[in-house]
Amino acid sequence: MGAFTYYISTLVVYFGIDLLSAWSLNLQYGYAGVINFSFIIFQAIGAYIASTVVLGPDTGINAYQTYLFGANLPWPVPLILAALAGAALSAVIGVFALRRIRRDYQAAVMLIVSLIALQVVSADVHLFNGSNGLTGIPKPLEGALNVSLASYQWIYAAFVLAICAVVYVIVQKLCRSSWGRSLRAIRDQEDAAISIGLNPTLLRLEVFILGGAIAGLSGGLLVEFIGAWSPGAWGYAETFVIFTAVLVGGVGNNRGVILGIFLVPILFLELPRFLPAFGYPGLIDAIEWMVIGALWMLGLLVRPRGLIPERRFVAVRGGSGAIAFDGAAPGFFGRLLMVGRGDGVPMRRRAATVAQPAPPADKATAGSASERTELS
Amino acid sequence: MHLFVQSLGFGVVTASIIAIGAMGFTLQFGLTNVLNLSFGSLMTVGGFVAYLAESAGINVWIGLVLGGLAGAASTLIIGKTIFKVYARRGTRLFEMVMVTLALALIIEYAVDAISRDQIYQLTFPQGTTFNVGAISITAAQLAIVIIGIGIFIALEVMLKMTRLGKALRAMAVDPSLARSCGIPTDRIINTTWLVSGFLCGVAGVVFVINALSVDSYTGTLFLPSVLAAAILGGVGSPGGALVASLVLGVVTELVAAAGGSAYSTVAAFGVLVVVLLSRPSGVLTAASRKVELTV
Structure with a gap:
């Protein structure tokens, strides 16, 4: 073989x-x-x-x-x-x-x-x-x-x-x-x-x-x-390989994490096997862990929701009240239709189901940048 | 019986080491609300500075101060750069704890890379052994206990009797109100990073003085005890951290003396679990209170 x-x-x-x-x-x-x-x-x-x-x-x-x-x-x-x-x-x-x-x-x-x-x-x-x-x-x-x-x-x-x-x-x-x-x-x-x-x-x-x-x-x-x-x-530290993969791929997106797993544990941790060994035994491992930590910090800084973030859940009218649809489910045209209709939903109904994007955190609001539970 | 009294003595020494770290941690956490999991790795840095100082033939007490200064400097730099950047970008509390852990990973393995993944032995003289009843304690261990108590008294005096302490307590309660009252919040935060970082480094050094060996995992191994003591003692309370450390230290050593050395940390952790389950107001009401990062 x-x-x-x-x-x-x-x-x-x-x-x-x-x-x-x-x-x-x-x-x-x-x-x-x-x-x-x-x-x-x-x-x-x-x-x-x-x-x-x-x-x-x-x-x-x-x-x-x-x-x-x-x-x-x-x-x-x-x-x-x-x-x-x-x-x-x-x-x-x-x-x-x-x-x-x-x-x-x-x-x-x-x-x-x-x-x-x-x-x-x-x-x-x-x-x-x-x-x-x-x-x-x-x-x-x-x-x-x-x-x-x-x-x-x-x-x-x-x-x-x-x-x-x-x-x-x-x-x-x-x-x-x-x-x-x-x-x-x-x-x-x-x-x-x-x-x-x-x-x-x-x-x-x-x-x-x-x-x-x-x-x-x-x-x-x-x-x-x-x-x-x-x-x-x-x-x-092994936990953080997986955590990093989730953060890189897409938090709250089960398809996004497939990409994350491919990128972090498979591609990133396997590639160094093909590098010529250098330094004392264990040096490459140590460097890998440092880069995992750095990737993780970078992910949190640049894209806290991952490369393929969680899909927005849009409430649509009709049927039995406010139903949350996965944005991916209805296909391209369905999505077009849904976004249009979603915009027409009255605010008080949308407030419960629509995940709102985080407003830019400027310096003025940085003071209260704590548990902003109202943001997603 | 003799064994248990003896382990009580060890317990007090262990408690002093935990307490020095926990007091630093609780001070930092109480003011900034950053649950800094890189604290353990920075303790390792302090320990390694002590090792380098020893191998360079520098007096152990100067090594202690150097270790503390290394901790202070690195904590201030991290606080002013990394934590500040994340806080400005609106990182939430629970995301910040992930940032600090990633940082812990980076520091731990940076030390690992520099130290070539080796364990380093130290040869600090332990001094004469004093016998008080059944308890025998070396001069070095006695010094650790005295340092612990000294730091506690100094912190209490600073917090309760100086203007700096007053400002610090005010900021811990309401940072924006403190700012509008004219308290120089930036300077207070810097001081907190420095003081807590110093204690972090000192904790690393005294741990190494007691254990006589250091490797890149030393601080991480010790982190659970420090965290448990800080959470148990209540946020921002050096007195609480001291009492909690005493409980944890004595429980750890008693269980070890009873033959379960593998389970000594578990027993200490059991104390924390019992407290978490029995809902003391100090730990659990924090969920409903609005807290914010102050870095």
């Missing part, structure tokens, strides 16, 4: 897994405004659970690794358990981190969780074999399929992309549902959302758990592919 096809098929798998991660984060940050700085630990727990339930019971014979929840479960079960583990951990963390506190506090608490989780799992060998991590995780159905390594790679890549397609459809449906509108309402106008009977804490918890499930699933898919998992794979 050519090394190149092997490399490309590996990249396709990574692309799919990163996409799942990005949609999970986008659901939380883009739609609900939850700044999940601990994202990577949900992927990590999914990976750990998916590994231990196929590694067999920890009888102590395998002296080189110790772990919890050892079992021998048939193939699709580990992935389901991984998603459930991600959801369960999200529920636990969400219960205290998503209280009605300032969003920057929430973010700080999540970062603390991420740092501490890394410390604990590295230090305690009884959980998931400490800093050495788990190895020897069998590839699912490798024996049953009985194909060459190259074919297996491509089959797995197709499987990951198929899961991506399913998750995409679910996420898009949810984002366009009334639940998705509630999420955007609590993101943009929390006080107004409360006044019409929405519960921001509960909605945030729901989206947090859903995102956690997707993250867990992505972790399970990743570990079944690479066959090993250790704390080195989920440092707190």
Whole structure:
């Protein structure tokens, strides 16, 4: 098998897994405004659970690794358990981190969780074999399929992309549902959302758990592919690769983040592999991380909503009251029609559904440039 | 029993290190409303300055001041350039926290690149060991505790008894009103960056004096404790930060002494979780209050 096809098929798998991660984060940050700085630990727990339930019971014979929840479960079960583990951990963390506190506090608490989780799992060998991590995780159905390594790679890549397609459809449906509108309402106008009977804490918890499930699933898919998992794979900074991709691609736009994932983790982080090595080992990594940070800051400065920003939701008259349409849904002519009609909607109805563009923040208003919840 | 009393002594030392950082953090956060997650990385910078000073044969106390000055200078520069640019562009509070974290990432890996990804050992003399009952504490550790208490007293005096402190407190409550009262807000903000940055650098140095090693991840590892203490103690309150640090420091060391050294930070974090869940007014009412960036 050519090394190149092997490399490309590996990249396709990574692309799919990163996409799942990005949609999970986008659901939380883009739609609900939850700044999940601990994202990577949900992927990590999914990976750990998916590994231990196929590694067999920890009888102590395998002296080189110790772990919890050892079992021998048939193939699709580990992935389901991984998603459930991600959801369960999200529920636990969400219960205290998503209280009605300032969003920057929430973010700080999540970062603390991420740092501490890394410390604990590295230090305690009884959980998931400490800093050495788990190895020897069998590839699912490798024996049953009985194909060459190259074919297996491509089959797995197709499987990951198929899961991506399913998750995409679910996420898009949810984002366009009334639940998705509630999420955007609590993101943009929390006080107004409360006044019409929405519960921001509960909605945030729901989206947090859903995102956690997707993250867990992505972790399970990743570990079944690479066959090993250790704390080195989920440092707190890993979250920011995905975050940067979402910020670059398009906050609140599930198609935009596809571009972001292609640009940041795939193109940007893979290209340096072709550079001649220079400096001491680790220098290129360090530079990559610095550039990720710089990209992130630049994104926030220049295009806080990403290259392909969230589509404006325009209220149209007719049907059953004010219905929010995704600007992309009706096609080009439909959109022309809708913009025209949207302009005719009375202001008091539009105010609830139309996302208004942020006015230019000049020096005069910079003083109150804080939680301007009325702006999107 | 002996072990627990001894760990109480360690707890006080750990608490002093956390407290120095947390007091700087809470002062900065209380005035500017920037939840500065790059605080940890700047602590690392302070620690490395102390290491460089030591290897150049400079006295450890001068190294402490140098580390503090490095923290002060870098915080002022970051505050006056990066944070100011973002605030001017209308960056919201929760976006600012992302900016500070990106900055933390950049600083951490810049230090990593410069330090060649190595761990550096230090050889500060720890001095004679004092025994007070079951507690034995080295001269260096005692000095850290004294520095912590000294900084607390100095901050309290500055905040409560000087005109600068009065202006600072006024600005923390209402920046635009303070400005219209003729308070030179720019100068006050600069002073805050300098003082909080100095404390940040000093915290990094005392951490290194106690731990005797430094690498690019040192400050980031210590950031959870500082953040937890600052959030627990209430925004802008050095006294609160001190008490919270004491609780966190003692809990950390007690759990470590009980055999769960892997879980010592978790226990400290548990304290924060309990406080978050039991809704103290200090932490949670902030959601409804209008707060703005003042940089």
